[in-house]
Amino acid sequence: MHCNACILMTESELTDVPYVTNAKSSLTTHSVEVTGMFGDKTPEAIAEELTKVLQPRGYALSVEKIQKNAEWGDFVYALPIALVFIVGFAMLQKAGLANLITSSNVSYGTAFIIGLIASVSSCLAIVGGLVLSLSASSAKEGGTWRTQTLFHVGRLGGFFILGGAIGLIGSSFQVGLTVNVVLGIVVGLVMFILGVNLLDVFHFTKRLQLSTPSWLSRRVVRGSRHDHYFAPLLVGIGTFVLPCGFTQSMQLYALNTGSFMHGAIVMFVFALGTFPVLALLSFGSLNIAHKPWKGIFFKTAGIIVIALALFNLANALATAGIISPLFSI
Amino acid sequence: MTKPILISIAVSVLLIGGAFWLATSSSGGSTGVATMENGVQVIDIAAKGGYSPRVITAKAGVPSVIRVETSGTFDCSASLVIPKLSYQKSLQPSGTEEISISSEQAQGTMQGLCSMGMYNFQIRFQ
DSSP: OOSHHHHHHHHHHHHTSTTEEEEEEETTTTEEEEEEOOTTOOHHHHHHHHHHHHGGGTOOOOSSOSSOOOOGGGHHHHHHHHHHHHHHHHHHHHTTGGGGOOOSSOOHHHHHHHHHHHHHSTHIIIIIHHHHHHHHHHHHTTOOHHHHHHHHHHHHHHHHHHHHHHHHHOOOOOOOHHHHHHHHHHHHHHHHHHHHHHHTOOSHHHHHHHHSOOHIIIIIIHHGGGTOOHHHHHHHHHGGGSOOHHHHHHHHHHHHHOOHHHHHHHHHHHHHHHHHHHHHHHHHHHHHTTSTTHHHHHHHHHHHHHHHHHHHHHHHHHHTTSSOOSOOO | OHHHHHHHHHHHHHHHHHHHHHHHHTSSOOEEEOEEETTEEEEEEEESSSEESSEEEEOTTSOEEEEEEESSOOSGGGEEEEGGGTEEEEOOSSEEEEEEEOTTTOOSEEEEEETTSSSEEEEEEO
């Protein structure tokens, strides 16, 4: 439908139908609002009947729009906003946040501050990126606060228990170089797929996501729907082994404490320090998912997540010695 | 509709340009030269919030030692990876770590990174 005369024509044709009392066509939304006495017919059946009326004129009616609108207009706002965040992130790294830590002794206070710094540092690229992609995707799929809470409970609890465990046994959880690289690539790819899904413009990754034997994307993103408790908890605990430099040095410290309680508290306090930023990312996206400008938010988040995914992938490949480092901060 | 698009493009171009300027302005980094101590070539690197110096020139074919110093280093630079040597270690937050390089390994350009890859340094054996 692309002319104003068509509006009048479709409206008059539809109101000629005995049981239709009123019909209102719109050119901008490509829709027609029909009121009348339909009895107990389903909306689909009505659309089918009315299509027969309009078919000679070359129109078809359906209940929902057949062609899904990708809302490209959202990118006008999403792209600059995403770029502001990406440039801001790069500038934060240049600012030399790590130099703010002057003490070489780890008290619980220092562990908390290291956590705070870690949450806005390079770790944000991997842990924060993962949290943003998972929580925005989960919110988009209609997830509740429960999924997000379980993730954070899993993270804090996992850091406490695993921190205590490495303190006690004194043998590190530290993963080897190959595992580190593989983890980096897997997280990067999962983030990339979730990021493209958030953009909501290409539909092939939706299929890709379903066919990927990735328990992560399938269970965590859709977990909320089936009231899955286990998966978000497990991902939260899993962040303990994500390649994040700050986490690794805290683990090394916990390792040297030689006591369960000391190691557990240090790792817990560190995780607590990272909590404000991560909580903002996950509960923030849940909140925004119900706002009218959610389309812009999801696209912004998608662009940021894709950028961070590429950053992580390039870094993982550089660590493996496959490519020379692209980023030098 | 065209006005927001134009503003959006202008802001994007400005940001991308700014990011490039930011990335290139400090890519030169600090440079250093290896020193000789008791017949062994020593390459000193400080690790905290990145590596310094970022580019070190050294003599090729000489038994060498990379001496990495950490002082209150809790960031990624404490988690050192040298792909060519298959070396990976989480360094103590404060201390000195010595990594020996045989004369055969002291060839070409050796890249060192933190385990997440965003900090790096380069040793050029010449």
